[in-house]
Amino acid sequence: MPGNTIGVLFKVTTWGESHGPATGAIIDGCPPGIDLSEADIQVELDRRRPGTLPSASTRSEADRVDILSGVFEGKTTGTPISLMIRNRDAKSDAYDGLRDLFRPGHGDITYQAKYGIRDHRGGGRASGRETAGRVAAGAVARKVIAQAGVTVGAWTRELGGIAARPLSLAAAETSPLRCPDPEAEKSMAARLEEARTAGDTLGGIVEIVVRGCPPGLGDPVFGKIDADLAGALMGIGTVKGVEIGAGFAAAGMTGSACNDPIGPEGFRTNHAGGILAGITSGADIVIRAACKPIPSIARPQETIDVQGQPAVVTVGGRHDVSVIPRIIPVCEAMVSIVLADHLMRQKAIRS
Amino acid sequence: MPGNTIGVLFKVTTWGESHGPATGAIIDGCPPGIDLSEADIQVELDRRRPGTLPSASTRSEADRVDILSGVFEGKTTGTPISLMIRNRDAKSDAYDGLRDLFRPGHGDITYQAKYGIRDHRGGGRASGRETAGRVAAGAVARKVIAQAGVTVGAWTRELGGIAARPLSLAAAETSPLRCPDPEAEKSMAARLEEARTAGDTLGGIVEIVVRGCPPGLGDPVFGKIDADLAGALMGIGTVKGVEIGAGFAAAGMTGSACNDPIGPEGFRTNHAGGILAGITSGADIVIRAACKPIPSIARPQETIDVQGQPAVVTVGGRHDVSVIPRIIPVCEAMVSIVLADHLMRQKAIRS
C-alpha cells in the first residue's frame, strides 16, 4: 500500500532510493505567500550531512536541492512544491556482494518478504539516505510553523550509554555531536572512537523540544498530537522507542506526583510534556526518541541468503558509527512536519 | 479536524461522550463473510469492565453492545458495521462542581482551548469510557486477523513500580491484574490498596505480544507498522511512552549485540521486536506501553478555573486506582485494529 505520504493538510511525500538517480519530496498544501528559496532548505540538508569526526561516513554528497515547482518569484504559490536532490557519490559496487544476502538488523529480509523484489544497493529505499527528502520538506515545515512562533530543536541526550546534562539547545547546535554538555561530549567521542576501532556501532537518545506551540493542536481520539508525533518519530528507521514528558518514568509515579499543578501563570511542572488528552497545552513539548545502534557493523555476522541457506555477511560501504548526530535534523524535520499539519488543521475549525 | 477514524482499509470510527446517551464505533471495510455476533464483541467488552478489586471503579455499566448494521444472518456483509453501547449508569451530578474548573492531568483545559466549549461531565469525549468503542471494534479486528492465524495478547509488566517476571500470557489472562507472576501480583495489589487509601493513583507498563504475524506487513516510509502501532498506542489517553523490542535499552547497546542473527530457522534473538525497517519479519511483535497514573486523585489540587483564577479542585466521581488492568484489552484492541488494516493492505499488493 502507498505509505510514502504523511500529513493531511501539510502533506509530504518522499521518494527515492539510495543508489537511484535522485531522492526528493513533494509538499502539497503548503500555504501560499511564504518566502522560500533553495538556500532555506539547503541549510537543513547541510546539518544532516556527515560530520568531520572519524566516526562519520565518508560518503560525500553535496546534497544540493532543486525546487522544481510551487515557488514563484521567491514565494510559495499554494501548489505542490517538488524538491529534488541528485545522488552523485553512489558507489553501488560496494553492495554487489549483498545482492543475495540479508544483513542482520536491516530491512533486506523484510523488503524481500513484502515486495518479492528489492533494490539491494545501499539499502535501496530503506537507506538512511531517504531521510534527505524528509529534512528538505521539514525545512519548509519550519517556515510554516515559524509564522505561528513555533520552534523545534533537538539535542543528544545519550550516546553509547553516556548521558548528557540538559543544557541549552543553543549549546547543542554548536557541538559536533549536538551535545550541549562538553564533558559528556568528550566521553561520547571517546566511546565512538572505541566502537569504530572495534568495528562496532552505538545507539543513543535524542530529545526534541518544541517551544512556542499554541494550545489546542491535536485531533482526538485517533489524530492526537502525541499519537502523530510518536508515529512520525517511530517511523524513522533507527528509532525503537518514543516517550513524551515523563514518559516511561511516569509509569512509576503516583498521580499526585505526576499531575502538573496549574496556576494562573501556567503549568508548574511539565510531566505531561506539553500535551494533555492528545492536545497541546501551551507548555513546551518534550519528546525523546531511542535510537538503536546502526546495524551496518564491520564484523562478520551470521545470516541467511535469499535461498534460506546459512551465510556469513560482512558489511562494506561507508557508514557512520552512530546515527547521532545526523539523525537530529531528521527528528526535528518530522516534528516540524507534524506541527505544520496540525497548525493548519486547527485553523480549519477555529480561525 | 476530524480525528476519530483510524485505518485505511479496515477503518474504525468511534463516537460518544462519557455522559451522553451512548458510545459506539463504525467499522468500515471489514471483509464480508466473517461470522460475527454480539456475543463475539461482548466478551471483549466484559474484559474491559471494572473488576472486583477494591481499587476498581464502582461505576457499573453493563456495556451491552448492539450491532445495528453490516451483519446479515450472522455474517459480515462488507458494509459498515455500526456498534452502539448505551450509557446507563452515568451520574452527571457528580461533575457539576467541575463545570468551570480544569482538573490537573486531564484534558479539561486543552479541550477548552481547542474547541472553546466542552462537555465537562465525566471528561466528555476525553473519558476512558470512549475506549469501549475501540474495544468493540477491536473484537471485530481480532476475528479478521485470526483468519490469518494472528493472535494478540497483553500483560501487566509493571504496576506502581513493581516489575513482574515475563511468564505466560495464559497465566496473565486468569489473573485479576493481568499479571502472570503471582508474587509480583501480590505486591501490586498491596501497592494499589496503599494508594487507594492515600487517595492517590498508580501507573504501570503493559506489554503486548503478537504471535503468528506473517512477514511483510508495514508500508514504508510513513506507514511503517511500528509507526502505526506506536501512534495507535500513544493515542490511548494514559500512554506516555511506547517501545518496540529492545526499545530504550537499544540506545545503550552496540550494533553487534543488538542485531538479531538470522539462521535458517529464523531470528536467533528478537531485539527488533518482530519489525525491521518498518515491516514485520515473522518474529513475535513485542511492544511496551508506559501508562501514567490516573489523574483523578481524591486529594485537593491546585488549578485554575475557566476565567484563569486560582482554585483548588477535588475530583469526585468513581475512579480506578490504576488504568491497569482495564487498559489491557484497549491496548490489544488498538494493536488488533492496526494489524487487520495492514493485513488487508498487504493483500492489495500481493495476493
Added chain:
Amino acid sequence: MPGNTIGVLFKVTTWGESHGPATGAIIDGCPPGIDLSEADIQVELDRRRPGTLPSASTRSEADRVDILSGVFEGKTTGTPISLMIRNRDAKSDAYDGLRDLFRPGHGDITYQAKYGIRDHRGGGRASGRETAGRVAAGAVARKVIAQAGVTVGAWTRELGGIAARPLSLAAAETSPLRCPDPEAEKSMAARLEEARTAGDTLGGIVEIVVRGCPPGLGDPVFGKIDADLAGALMGIGTVKGVEIGAGFAAAGMTGSACNDPIGPEGFRTNHAGGILAGITSGADIVIRAACKPIPSIARPQETIDVQGQPAVVTVGGRHDVSVIPRIIPVCEAMVSIVLADHLMRQKAIRS
C-alpha cells in the same frame, strides 16, 4: 474497501441497511459552537419523506432522528456527531421471493459479485433508504455553510421528459413535485399517473443552485470543487449524468460564445456555472443531475437467479414512480456536505 465516508475536514460516514434495525451517520469534524437540535435535522428528513401523491411510496417511516453524541446543551462540541434513525416500517417479507433473484437495474447482481454475500431485503445497503443518513448529515452541513452565507437549493427541471421553465427556487419549494412551473408540473403529474397505471417508472433532471458561495473554494488538480461535486452527485444511486454551467451544451459552443466576460460588477454570463479551473468564482454554482427511472417496476422482467439460470422477476415492495421529488433533498445534502468541507479546507490555508 471502506467507501462509506466522504469529506476530508467535514467528514460524513453513513451506515445502515434498508431492513436492518437502523440507519445513521457520523459527522466528524463539525466546527464547535454551532446551534444544533434534532429539529434542525428533522426538517430535512421530512422533506425527503414520501409525499402524498398517488405516485409516492406507501412505506411510512417517521424517520425520527436521535443525536447520540457531539452536541452539548444545544451546541456542537467539535466531537463526532452520531445520528441514528430507527427503521420501523420494514416489511422484509415482501422481499422473500427476491433472495435468489437479481432485479434488473438494481445492485443485486453487483453486490453479490463484489462481496459474495448480500442482504437482499429491500436492496440492503443499496436501498434509497440509505440516503436518510446523507440527508441528516446534510442538514448539519447546511448550518455550517449558512455561517458563511451560502445556501443550496434544487428544483425539478425535467420529469418524464417534460421540461420546466426555470422560475424561482421558492416556488419549487412549495410545489409537491418541487417544480416551480405550474403548467409543467401539471403535465408531470399526469405523466406520473400514466406511468404508475402502466406499472412503469420515470426519470428526470434536477438542477441544484448554490448562492452566496465565496470565491476560492476547490483544491486543484484532483480536489477541484467541480470534481468533488460531480463525484458526490454521481454517487447517488439514481444519477447517470452530471453537468455544470453550460455542461454538455458547452461542447457545441465556440470559445467566444462560451467564455464569460468579466466586468467590475462580476461575470456577465455564467456558462462556467460558478467554477473556473476547479475553483469557485463567486458566481452562482449551477449543476444538473440526470436521474434514471427507478428500476423497481411492476412488470415482469427477464433476469437470472444466483445460479445463473434464466428467470422472470416481478418486483413487489412499495416504490415511488420517480425518484423526483424525493431525490431533491439528497442532492442538496450532497452539495452542502461538499461545500462545508471545502469552506473548512480553504480556512486552513488562508484565514
Added chain:
Amino acid sequence: MPGNTIGVLFKVTTWGESHGPATGAIIDGCPPGIDLSEADIQVELDRRRPGTLPSASTRSEADRVDILSGVFEGKTTGTPISLMIRNRDAKSDAYDGLRDLFRPGHGDITYQAKYGIRDHRGGGRASGRETAGRVAAGAVARKVIAQAGVTVGAWTRELGGIAARPLSLAAAETSPLRCPDPEAEKSMAARLEEARTAGDTLGGIVEIVVRGCPPGLGDPVFGKIDADLAGALMGIGTVKGVEIGAGFAAAGMTGSACNDPIGPEGFRTNHAGGILAGITSGADIVIRAACKPIPSIARPQETIDVQGQPAVVTVGGRHDVSVIPRIIPVCEAMVSIVLADHLMRQKAIRS
C-alpha cells in the same frame, strides 16, 4: 488544502507549472514486479503531444520522461515511482502582458482569489501542461490494469457540434482527430480550420470505453466507481459534463426501457454503462465527457485587471483550436488510474 493526489491504493500525485523547470508525477502503491521502462510511458506522452494539423499548438515539447525511482532492473519495486518531464520550450515572455489581467474562461481570477498569488506564465498550475504528469502516471496504471485484462480506449464522439458514428476504437486510434468516422472527421477538420481562421475555438465530446473489467469494482456508498470516474473526469480542466451509459438520455426513459434485462450470457443492453449501484457489472464501461471550447481565443475580450478595473485582453501564446484530440489520452489516463486503484481495493477484501 492539498488536492494534488488521487487514489487510495494506487496513488498518483502530480506537480509542476507550465513554465517552471519541470512537471511530474509520483505513483505510490504500484504493485511490485511489473515490467516498466521509460519507453512504456513515452508512448502515452507522445499520444498527448500536439499533432500536425494547422489547428494544433506550435509549442514543441519533446516531453521526455525520466524515471527517478521505484524501478530496479526494469521492474517496479513497490516503492514510489517518481517521473519527471523537463519543460524546455517555455516562452514565458508571451505572457508578460497577462501578469495583471484575468483571461475569461481561465483560472486566473480564481487562483488569485484562492491563493492571493499566482504564477501567471502560461496558466501556471492550471495549464493543460499539467496533464503530462497525469498521462505519464496513466501509462503505469495501464500496465497494472492490463494484468487483469482491462483495456481503456477513447474516441471523438463530437467536435464543434459535428457528431461521429460510433465505429471501432482501432479506427479512432489511427485518425488524427481520434475520430473513427472518416466523413465526420472531414467535417470536423473543416470546422476547426474555420474556427482557427476566425480566432475562435471549439469544444467536443469524448467517449471512453473500458473493456474486460471484472465485476465487483467500486466501494459504496461514497467510493462508488461511477462517482470516482465522474470526479476524475470532471477534474480535467476542460470538462463540464460527464455521463455514464444512457446518461442524460436516461432521464427521459421509462424504467421498462432503461433497465437492462439479464440473461445467462450477460446483460442484453447496456444503458447502465457497465455499472450498477456503483459497482462494475462486467459489461463494458461507457462514459462520455463534454469538453468546453478552449478559452484562449485570439479575439479581444472584456475583462478586469487585478485591481478590478475594466480591461480588454487578447490572449497570445500558442494554443490548440480544440482540446480534442489531445485530451483523449488524458481521459484514458484518468480512467486507467481510477481502475488500477479499484482493482487493488477489491483485492484487499477478496483475494
